Amino acid sequence: MTVAIVDYGMGNIYSVQSALKFLGCDSICTSNKEEIINADKIILPGVGSFKQAIENIEKLNLIPVLKKAVIENKTPILGICLGMQLLGFSSTEETISKGLGFFPGVVEKFKNNSLKIPHVGFNNITPPHNSILYSNFNNNLDFYFVHSYRMSTDIKKGVAFCNYGEDFVASFEYQNIFGTQFHPEKSQTNGLNLIQNFLNI
Amino acid sequence: MLSRNFRLQKVGDFNWLKKHYNFEKIAFSIDELIILDVSRNNRDIVKFSNVVKEVISNVFIPVSVGGGIRDLNDADLLLKSGADKIVLNSSLNNNNSLVKELVKKYGSQFIVASIDYKIENENFVVYIENGSRKLEISLLDYIENIENLNIGEIYFNSMDKDGTGQGFDIDKVEFILKQITCPLIISGGAGNELHFIEALKHCLIDAVATANLYNFIGDSLPKSREQIIKHNIKIANWI
Numbered sequence: 001m002t003v004a005i006v007d008y009g010m011g012n013i014y015s016v017q018s019a020l021k022f023l024g025c026d027s028i029c030t031s032n033k034e035e036i037i038n039a040d041k042i043i044l045p046g047v048g049s050f051k052q053a054i055e056n057i058e059k060l061n062l063i064p065v066l067k068k069a070v071i072e073n074k075t076p077i078l079g080i081c082l083g084m085q086l087l088g089f090s091s092t093e094e095t096i097s098k099g100l101g102f103f104p105g106v107v108e109k110f111k112n113n114s115l116k117i118p119h120v121g122f123n124n125i126t127p128p129h130n131s132i133l134y135s136n137f138n139n140n141l142d143f144y145f146v147h148s149y150r151m152s153t154d155i156k157k158g159v160a161f162c163n164y165g166e167d168f169v170a171s172f173e174y175q176n177i178f179g180t181q182f183h184p185e186k187s188q189t190n191g192l193n194l195i196q197n198f199l200n201i
Numbered sequence: 202m203l204s205r206n207f208r209l210q211k212v213g214d215f216n217w218l219k220k221h222y223n224f225e226k227i228a229f230s231i232d233e234l235i236i237l238d239v240s241r242n243n244r245d246i247v248k249f250s251n252v253v254k255e256v257i258s259n260v261f262i263p264v265s266v267g268g269g270i271r272d273l274n275d276a277d278l279l280l281k282s283g284a285d286k287i288v289l290n291s292s293l294n295n296n297n298s299l300v301k302e303l304v305k306k307y308g309s310q311f312i313v314a315s316i317d318y319k320i321e322n323e324n325f326v327v328y329i330e331n332g333s334r335k336l337e338i339s340l341l342d343y344i345e346n347i348e349n350l351n352i353g354e355i356y357f358n359s360m361d362k363d364g365t366g367q368g369f370d371i372d373k374v375e376f377i378l379k380q381i382t383c384p385l386i387i388s389g390g391a392g393n394e395l396h397f398i399e400a401l402k403h404c405l406i407d408a409v410a411t412a413n414l415y416n417f418i419g420d421s422l423p424k425s426r427e428q429i430i431k432h433n434i435k436i437a438n439w440i
Contacts, residue, residue: 010307012280012283012284012285014254014281014283015261015264015283015285018257018258018261018283019261022259022261047280047285047307047308047310047311048306048307048308048311049305049306049307049308052306116382116383116384116407117309117383118308118310118353118354118383118384120310120354120384120407121232121384121407121408122436122437124437140437140439142437142438142439144232144262146263146285146286146310146353147310148308148309148310183263183285185261186261186262186263186285187261187262187439188228188262188437188439189229189261189439191261192261
């Protein structure tokens with residue numbers, strides 16, 4: 001199996017690759033069209049600003065590549081943190097930017113002004129029924145979050161929620177499109193287990 | 202590797218660390234790891250980034266790395282070596298434009314602002330440059346300036362308590378903690394699990410840090426974590 005970690009110049013690629021290596025899975029960090037289209041699984045990592053990220057992806061001409069792989073070929077994709085947000089429709093970070101539009105979610109700043117921002121640290125989530133990502137978990141569903149913007153969606157099926165002043169999307173599984181707001185590669189055994197579940201698809 | 206004491210006790214080099222501490226194991230007792238290069242001379246960011254890479258190759262928790270970050274390239278290199286956040290100290294005073302650039306490029310959550318302070322004649326004094334240079338600004342003003350730079354977290358270290366194991370400096374700094382609006386990690390003085398528990402029960406403190414316990418006492422960290430959970434403090438559980 002080949003896993004392509006999309007390298008668009010932003011994100012903790014080394015950590016994601018280390019986690020895959022630990023799980024015995026080979027991966028390539030790439031922005032190459034063929035490598036992404038031919039991969040069995042795609043991971044879209046990301047740390048930083050939404051606007052800058054989508055600009056980088058555009059500059060590398062990766063939007064049609066990701067559309068072909070994910071929408072046409074149905075290659076499973078896992079977006080992590082900013083990578084998850086990029087899979088959504090839009091974000092209001094800095095200015096209104098369009099996302100890849102693979103999942104009907106919108107990204108906005110946390111509404112509750114009295115809480116500390118960023119939302120940082122381990123927090124627990126409520127998993128959806130019949131989940132793939134959390135299929136062999138017990139009740140200890142703690143994952144590591146670090147973000148100032150959060151996603152909301154009208155979709156209920158396959159969506160895990162976390163609460164920080166309000167409920168927001170902690171993860172989604174939507175056809176072949178998966179995303180986690182938290183960092184599974186930074187969430188101890190819980191995160192490794194979740195990545196393994198994604199690799200098992 | 203040095204313990205983070207301003208009198209800098211040297212406990213061993215990196216090979217010693219690897220031999221005596223199984224980082225993969227230690228990592229399962231902590232929520233986050235902070236690695237600081239506290240060398241006073243001949244800092245070598247490339248060498249340091251390689252050490253970081255090696256230490257954390259099988260560590261799956263957030264890692265903050267700092268010490269001697271002078272420009273965007275240094276931060277990029279550490280990010281590529283596995284750092285999730287970088288810890289800035291002197292730059293918060295000496296190079297505000299670097300802090301702003303980093304916040305713009307990677308977001309607030311990428312920056313941990315490290316503040317070292319001492320109490321001198323009942324005044325709170327800020328130190329930078331590895332605790333060697335005293336600033337004239339008051340601690341409260343300094344914190345306000347730093348928070349205006351939109352950093353993600355504050356790593357608040359008492360130089361007086363650091364390395365003593367006598368407990369955190371909570372009572373004296375409470376009025377300062379009240380001013381801090383971003384997530385706060387308190388550091389300096391932890392000597393046993395009761396110190397952690399006391400601090401974590403305090404509503405103004407989000408996290409506790411130690412360099413003392415795990416460096417010098419056997420399996421204290423796993424045991425401390427167990428005790429913290431037993432005291433009904435909400436910390437993460439793994440499978």
